[in-house]
Amino acid sequence: MDELIKKQKSRKKGGVINFLMGGGLFTSKLITQNSWLLALIVLYAFIYVSNRYEYEQELLKIDRLTKERNRMKNNLLTMKSEFSYKSRQTEVEKLLKENNSDLKTSINPVYTIKKKD
Secondary structure (H helix, E strand, C coil): CHHHHHHHHHHHHHHHHHHHHCCHHHHCHHHHHCHHHHHHHHHHHHHHHHHHHHHHHHHHHHHHHHHHHHHHHHHHHHHHHHHHHHCCHHHHHHHHHHCCCCCCCCCCCCCCCCCCC
């Protein structure tokens, strides 16, 4: 009787490692009965990881587009200010003088033509 107990104890020490490494885990009754459930859990895990990856990619894209929009907005403001500066009458006259143009500023005042009813 003592020999039988000693054999069982010696099996338990090496038995767990042999059980796991030998593939006994995959052939155990609990695993084989619930294989569809395990497959479903693995499938959900893959779906979760792929959705999270796509979500992070979308966040990076949104961040990149936001930075680009802000940069373009700043460029637009700069261009507007340059345009308003260059379209001043004094700047236009200065540009015309530099290019030796024959255009001159009108001396006569502006008048409107009114329509009779």
